[in-house]
Amino acid sequence: MTNPEVANINKDYEYGWSSPERYAVKAPKGLSREVVEMISKAKDEPQWMLDFRLKALEIFYSKPMPTWGADLSGLNLDEIYYYIKPEGFNARSWDDVPDDVKLTFERLGIPEAERKALAGVGAQYESEMVYHNLKEEWEKLGVVFLSIEDGLKQYPDLFREYFATVVPPEDNKFAAVNSAVWSGGSFVYVPKGVKVDIPLQTYFRINAESSGQFERTLIIVDEGAQAHYIEGCTAPTYASDSFHSGVIEIIVKEGARFRYSTIQNWSHNVYNLVTQRAAVYGHGVMEWVDGNLGSKVTMKYPACYLLEEGARGEVLSIAMAGRGQHQDAGAKIVHFAPYTSGTIVSKSISKDSGRSSYRGLVKIYEGARGSKTNVECDALLLDEEARTDTYPYIEIEEKDASVGHEATVSKINDEQILYLQSRGLSEDEAAGLIVRGFIEPIAKELPLEYAVELNRLIELEMEGSVG
Amino acid sequence: MTDQPHQLEIRNLHASVGDMPILRGINLVVPRGELHAIMGPNGNGKSTLAKVIVGDPEYTVTEGEVFVDGVSILEMEPDERARLGVFLAFQYPVEIPGVTIANFLRLAMQARKAEGEEVSFTEFYGRLTAALKTLEWDESIVERYLNEGFSGGEKKRNEILQMLMLEPNYIIMDETDSGLDVDALKIVARGVNSMRGPNLGGLIITHYQRLLNYIVPDKVHIIVDGRVVQTGGPELAQRLDSEGYDWVKQLAVAGD
């Protein structure tokens, strides 16, 4: 433990977890110039960042709410707290965490310290020793893995060179709001030719503020470097506010290879509207592995902009929508250069009145000769009420290019259930196993412990859903 | 229930799909220790009988009873019946993509355990290696997804693998021999014979004498038009092999 404050917090909160809300800074409800200034001041930012935030705020005001995706009419942007800086680590008390979230932690068998961290009430794990060992290793390699705030402070030039170059505030209304009020997230730099074997997990990142509603992540993978980054955790991320809008920007330079994996499981009151995009240069490879559970509405389309010859992008995604949920998820692959290639595999599961949509864009600009993307989207419906739809947008300006698109919709088949039941599995277990099999092609891309947890989560969501 | 007879008893079983009757009063008693062959022309209710016993909700039982060791099972879910020790090797095993055989077998074994009891690795692996050896199958097969892309013969062999792993008390084999080459037929028969003994009862549905050369049945029943029209010893199967079904069909008509 290097930070005495952190150590103290651990002590203070060992018992009870019932302290009243104490905030160092809490902005008033709603979005305003004052709020933005307050955030920037609280973070002790350089003037350029404040200017950037304020400009983003103007852009946010000028853009209408999107009407093409999921229904956002329940989202009242004036009712949101855009910034709460907790005193130390703890934003709220354990008692305030909803019982259903606590119960899920219980059933997942997550240790107490971890639960509190996941619920946003705890200090980071007891895994600090592990973190410190890893950190030393990374530092030897020149790898930077910091909170976004520390990134800005410690690497101002590198930060400024790349920040908002992949997702500018003009991109969309939610990128604009994030640009205005961002807080929390990661800053990663992997130097030329460095291969990082152990995944960079946010789990291990000790930062001064928990990644919150408006997290911002900037990752630069320099030429020929390789790394895998794992965001967040698989237990329900309890957010007291119902609006989450992150921006993830990734730069994959020539010959580099990068994978970004995330499984998000927001509590069921959250609008999760995320912009995540990678700029991929010559012969670089970017892979998004993306799982979306929970939330009320998710709109998320991980993108790969293939900017130079030979660049490659892959998006593997899973979405599960239950009662009252709409997962509007998909991918974007944009080919700017010749011989670029992409793969999109999207799998969705819908149950009860849940709805999942695949929305994907494949665009091939003129001149991107020999480029190619394959899209496969498979939807599994667990009952009659569930709904799925696909919105594939394909724009090809180049003659010598191709896009393959395959879509399937299936239902859990009675013969499969009978077969598994006749071997002793209960009907629910049988359905759960079929669903696990359905997502296996993506789950197997995750590190084992994440795949296991993903499966457990899906099982929990599945309980009592068949019959 | 120790005084209950150890037998599978089917009593006046009638079953239909929608309002079409398929089984019209089947009566059969198979004590543990005996394997009975079920034969009969295509489309006369053999598979239906098998599926009704395991609890396929596709079929409605309109009359009759099925007892396993004296316990009435018709109100039970298919998995409860499985836990009583009933096992069906399906005529057409389904594919379950993304689920490895290993994973599935483990879950199926676990499902038979009492609450709080775990299948140990040694128990699982020990039984698996023995079963694979009997079936002359390489261990790599268990990493494949359940029946996905399997040849007809491989699917059948996989049914027997599950049967060996789950150690049922009553087996029903629905045309496990069809689609098997001669060598595979011998291997499958060896698997079944290895389980034979005073604790195992079952029905072997087949069209061919060749399987019954390897698994010699204690009795042979012929089902025509949803009823058992003739019962005899192994010689009955031989007669069918040489004479066909014409004469039994006559019996069915006579019975109406």
Ligand SMILES: Nc1ncnc2c1ncn2[C@@H]1O[C@H](COP(=O)(O)OP(=O)(O)OP(=O)(O)O)[C@@H](O)[C@H]1O
């Ligand atoms: N699910 C179903 N829906 C409609 N008809 C059915 C269904 N299951 C069985 N049948 C009909 O019931 C009859 C008996 O079928 P079953 O599969 O039991 O025959 P079988 O004796 O096993 O024949 P085979 O020797 O060809 O396997 C057939 O006419 C079949 O078409």
Ligand SMILES: [Mg+2]
């Ligand atoms: Mg049949």
